[in-house]
Amino acid sequence: MFDWENLRHFLAVGRAGTLSGAARALEVDHATVSRRLAALEAEVQAPLVERLPRACRLTAIGARVFEQAKLMEAAAFAIERQARASQTDLKGRVSLSAPPMLATHFLAPRLADFQAAYPGIQLAVSSEARQVSLAGGEADVAIRMARPKEASTVIRRIGRLPFALYASRRYGALEDPSRWAFIAYEQRYSRMPLARWIRTAAGKRPIACELSDTNSQLMAVQSGGGVAALPCFLGDADKTLVRLDSPVPPFAPELWLVTHRDLKRAKIVRAAMDYWAAAFLDDPRLGPGYQPR
Numbered sequence: 001m002f003d004w005e006n007l008r009h010f011l012a013v014g015r016a017g018t019l020s021g022a023a024r025a026l027e028v029d030h031a032t033v034s035r036r037l038a039a040l041e042a043e044v045q046a047p048l049v050e051r052l053p054r055a056c057r058l059t060a061i062g063a064r065v066f067e068q069a070k071l072m073e074a075a076a077f078a079i080e081r082q083a084r085a086s087q088t089d090l091k092g093r094v095s096l097s098a099p100p101m102l103a104t105h106f107l108a109p110r111l112a113d114f115q116a117a118y119p120g121i122q123l124a125v126s127s128e129a130r131q132v133s134l135a136g137g138e139a140d141v142a143i144r145m146a147r148p149k150e151a152s153t154v155i156r157r158i159g160r161l162p163f164a165l166y167a168s169r170r171y172g173a174l175e176d177p178s179r180w181a182f183i184a185y186e187q188r189y190s191r192m193p194l195a196r197w198i199r200t201a202a203g204k205r206p207i208a209c210e211l212s213d214t215n216s217q218l219m220a221v222q223s224g225g226g227v228a229a230l231p232c233f234l235g236d237a238d239k240t241l242v243r244l245d246s247p248v249p250p251f252a253p254e255l256w257l258v259t260h261r262d263l264k265r266a267k268i269v270r271a272a273m274d275y276w277a278a279a280f281l282d283d284p285r286l287g288p289g290y291q292p293r
Contacts, residue, residue: 001069002040002044003039003040003043003073004076005036006036006037006040006043007029007069008026008036008073009022009032009033009036009037009040009073010023010036010037010040010048010049010065011069011070011073011082012026012033012067012068013033013037013049013056014049014058014062015065015067016058017055017056017057018054018055019033019034019037019051019056020246029160030285033269034060034276037049041202044061044065044246045063046059046230047059047061047062048061048062048065048066049062050062057240063065066091071119072079072113073136074100074135076195083218087238088266090271091120091121091122091268092120092121092268093121093122093124093139094121094122094123094124094140094268094269094272095124095125095126095138095139095141096123096124096125096126096139096140096141096142096143096226096243096272096276097125097138097139097142097143098125098127098128098129098134098143099127099143099145099214099215100127100128100144100214100215101213101214101215101231101234102123102127102143103126103127103233104127104215105231105233106233106279106280107125107141107276107284108125110279111123112216114201114272114275117275118268118271118272118275120268121206121268121271121272123156123272126138126139129189129212129213131144134150134152134153134258134259134260135150135152135260137271139267140260140263140266140269140272141257141258141259141260141272141273141276142253142257142258143158143256143257143258143276144255144256144258145161145177145194145253145255146193146253146254146256147254147255147256148256148258152260152261153258153259153260153261154203154258154260154264155256155257155261155275156243156256156257156258156277157254157255157256157259158254158255158256158257158276158277158280159254159280159281159286160253160254160255160286161231161233161251161252161253161255161283161286162231162232162233162245162250162251162252163194163197163229163230163231163232163250163251163252164229164230164232164235164246164250165201165227165229165243165244165245165246166221166227166228166229166230166235166238166241166242166243166244167180167221167224167226167227167228167229167242167244168221168222168223168224168240168241168242168278169240169241169242170224171224171226171227172224172240177244177245178205179205180202180205180226180244181205181206181207181226181227182198182199182201182202182205182206182207182208182226182227182228183198183207183208183211183213183217183220183221183225183226183227183228184198184199184202184207184209184210184228185198185210185211185212186210186212187210188211190210192199193251193253194220194251195231195251197248198228198229198253199227200248201229201246201247202227203247203287208226209225209226214230214231214234216233217229217230217236218230218234221241221242222238222241223260227244229251232285233283233285235287236285255280255286257273257276257277257280292293
């Protein structure tokens with residue numbers, strides 16, 4: 001029987017394409033990944049990875065082992081989910097992934113209320129812009145700004161997140177839209193619907209700077225650095241900012257709460273989902289009936 005830790009490190013190498021990328025993903029050092037990979041190759045008595053100057057490429061046998069290892073990993077995650085689904089008490093840890101802006105400005109302020117309602121549940125909130133893998137065990141529950149498409153998930157629509165253009169009241173070009181400079185997302189996020197929306201709104205006007213997340217853009221707008229697309233529940237609450245007319249239709253993506261179908265009967269996961277679904281649906285700024293002004 002092969003050492004599962006060796007296989008886990010091999011999977012990370014196969015996915016990242018480099019030893020350093022696998023080390024970052026696993027939060028270990030480069031030497032550990034190299035040692036685990038060599039140990040697995042010794043176990044199977046075959047080279048699994050071709051080590052190139054700047055990358056790692058799977059060998060023919062390595063590619064076959066990689067596919068089988070993914071099946072083993074999926075089975076291990078399924079066992080874990082089914083074991084958790086059998087729990088009947090409201091005690092344990094629930095991991096929730098959310099976009100950074102919602103984690104900071106919506107979830108975090110309500111954590112005390114959640115703890116009061118469910119003192120036995122330890123909620124672990126992960127603030128991530130990327131879409132985590134529920135099947136891969138990266139989170140129990142996720143909040144997404146697009147309807148989930150995975151067949152293995154159970155989803156709830158919990159509202160909308162309207163965005164609008166905002167600038168500081170002391171922004172120098174506030175009264176002259178032709179002189180507005182925009183705060184956009186970095187090029188690597190250019191395919192995101194929100195990133196496309198802000199650049200469409202800018203048109204031929206200049207991009208003052210590019211930032212990777214909404215929290216950074218909020219601070220840049222507050223400093224007078226330009227015009228940015230912000231969630232209305234944030235922008236409208238900040239008296240130092242003013243909402244601007246947009247030359248393009250409003251952007252208001254749906255919000256979805258999602259979990260893996262194996263966890264839908266887990267009592268603690270269901271409790272967490274019920275709490276956060278109600279929190280979003282009860283907020284008039286985020287509920288399904290909200291319309292940007």
